[in-house]
Amino acid sequence: MDDFLYRSVGQNLAASIASGALQAGDRLPSVRALCRERGLSLATAVAAYRWLEAEGHIEARPRSGYFVRAPGTPLTRSTVAERPSEARLIGTSARTMRIVDAHRRADLVPLGAACPEASLFPAEALRRHMNRAALRDPDLIARYVMDPAGLPALQNAIARRLAAAGTPVAPDDLVITLGCAEALNLALAAVARPGDTILVESPTYYGLFQIIETLGLRVIEVPSDPVDGISLAGVEAATRVAGQVQAVLLVPNFANPTGAVMPPERKAALVAMLNARDIPLIEDDVYGELGHDGERPPLAKHWDRRGEVLSCGSYSKSLAPALRVGWIAPGRYRERVEMLKFRNTVATPPLLQAAIAGYLDSGGYDRHLTRLRERFRHQTARMMQLVDAHFPAGTRLSSPRGGFVLWVELQAGADTDLLAERALEHGIALAPGSLFSQSDRFRHCLRLACGQPITPRVEAAVRLIGQLAAAL
């Protein structure tokens, strides 16, 4: 079909309408008549009428044909422009999405969301692995995937790494997901039903609240120490009465936002307590391989005797942020998680899995991790120095041993919602403490992302935030 011909036919008819030669309500020639009259192909005539319709000049009346529209009643252009009022978001989700939106703006200094810089990751090697896999096996693109669990090659590679970290999991007991986000959604949907209550540490990553909220679940927060993690006494008290809590959801290794790591004996005690009370534990291990000193803390699953720990991880923070390949080791909930995975996204695109598996099998991952951890350690340390130097006296800081976020506590009474607003006016995106709890407890706190190199621009931004904080 001639791409220009249909348009010129359409414009020609539009001119007839504009001139009054064709008037509102007039019936246009049938498609076939138009073909005959102008020597057009059927496709061109149809395209011309569709163009006129899209432009609002004519309307199709089913079974009758095409008619000239009354002026002032253009159809589709204006239905797009004058959209009906949108359903607006409320609560945590709306605030979270504002953070997300801010990070889409390239002009902002991105200190809010925990996104590591792209140059830290081996894009070229991953591209080669992916391309090689697709050349070898076109089915990775063209064959409808009916296996929600994942590619055996990647299941094997992840199982090997978990075994090396002290937590053997059978490859078959892993389900590959779209990043850790999907893994956490599946885990929660597997163990809880709408109306159930989930126990989380406080402060905790705002994305977890969003998942909990949209699944129709309730939340209980238990205080978490920035060094050792969640209070076991708090968990004990909250779970003492049977049926009050249906699952616990934690980031035991390099928690977000505090950087806390639960020591092994605390993980063991927590799992024993929850096992005894028949309460599943969902652990988000997305930062587990990002310890600054190279230490890889064990997963809580290591102490699980009953298949009641669902461990979730991802390569989005450590290897390939835009491929969004994650995993879940769902213990005794494997069958249900596979079913939920199937209905949620059917399967994780196998080509993405093949790229990650190829890279892991090539042996370069540990070298890459060593460099990455060193970068995150360095950037986090530099950010700590900057906060020390520029923030008001009395400001307190977390001492993360892994990951790439810093938790900052300003003077009592400081309002970081206000600070974030003012920072945004100066082109700086921040994550205020109120996002990390449903309570007001962290209103004077702030999370700073250290995933980006600390450039002079970032330094200037931190100095400015310090000044704004002092003026709160």
Add this chain to the structure above:
Amino acid sequence: MDDFLYRSVGQNLAASIASGALQAGDRLPSVRALCRERGLSLATAVAAYRWLEAEGHIEARPRSGYFVRAPGTPLTRSTVAERPSEARLIGTSARTMRIVDAHRRADLVPLGAACPEASLFPAEALRRHMNRAALRDPDLIARYVMDPAGLPALQNAIARRLAAAGTPVAPDDLVITLGCAEALNLALAAVARPGDTILVESPTYYGLFQIIETLGLRVIEVPSDPVDGISLAGVEAATRVAGQVQAVLLVPNFANPTGAVMPPERKAALVAMLNARDIPLIEDDVYGELGHDGERPPLAKHWDRRGEVLSCGSYSKSLAPALRVGWIAPGRYRERVEMLKFRNTVATPPLLQAAIAGYLDSGGYDRHLTRLRERFRHQTARMMQLVDAHFPAGTRLSSPRGGFVLWVELQAGADTDLLAERALEHGIALAPGSLFSQSDRFRHCLRLACGQPITPRVEAAVRLIGQLAAAL
């Protein structure tokens, strides 16, 4: 087109059939011959035959023409009651997963799940587009994605196709998803809360029950005609009392499993009714571009005046099954759908989006679709012949005008759950009718997938199923 003429032509031919002038199995004149004989327009002749088909007098056999049906075998007009079933919680997931599992076994003849064969898709061209995109922009692998909506290049390409199909949607009003499955999950989560009731057509694709069930929703089934789709009277009755139904979920174009297409005037009437009653409509258009005769039926969204139609589509059945790229045009629920997308999978991997966008922009898609439709048409027609030849007398068949599944109705009392079990013992995977409803209404029905070439192995399998069916 004259609205009464086609009907009087149809009634005239129906009278010839009733009188015996035209007998069961007789071939009717071709559409063009009918035009000549009676001085009709093409549209009127086609409409007359479709009316006869819808009324159960004749059947279309692809590549062969129209034939007079055996008396007493009109399909399902009469078999469905107009009263919707009661709302109830459902338990399909386990059975669905058995079908999925069966299709992972390479040794089975796959007549159950609707998976087209891999060789039908341009894997090599997609690989080149993907690799080129990754070479040009390593961020497509390495940059953490904070845009849940999708790549503008793909949003634009999809918006162009929708406009060409008569339904202009602004590119910004599209959210790219992990296949149609994620789109449907997001759509349902956007408009309904746990405990709400969703109206679906009956029979309907079992995967929809699975999504509804796992979101904690209830379902009402309204009978669907294998030619025209869902009963409007049934929808009217079920939605008459405000608050009883929170959303309607349909496949208006080439429904799965019946192949029904809602005619434009029925779509218009449905949308007008639901708009007036403030009930969102979720339409699954995954088969919309797979019409056997190249016809691309309009989306129901075309008639939406209130932003209350959420249209979902995908390239998994038409272009790249293993890349799992789909989309949703969520109308006034855009903000909520973006938020839900973010918490579900954060974003669709941009490299997959770039591959699809590159292919669509290259202009090869329409040529590919032409070949694909022809293959599906051919395979479906061949399957119909095989069923005709080998199934027991009294077996009735749908006449799908698109897609690649066939709906088969065996003799009353036949138990296709049993048939599927026996077929599996012989190495054949089947989808029994009971999967397609929460009621027992389709226990004697069966869906046959025609996405694979009809090899001698498939022929032998259909012959065997026919024998097993006769012995039920």
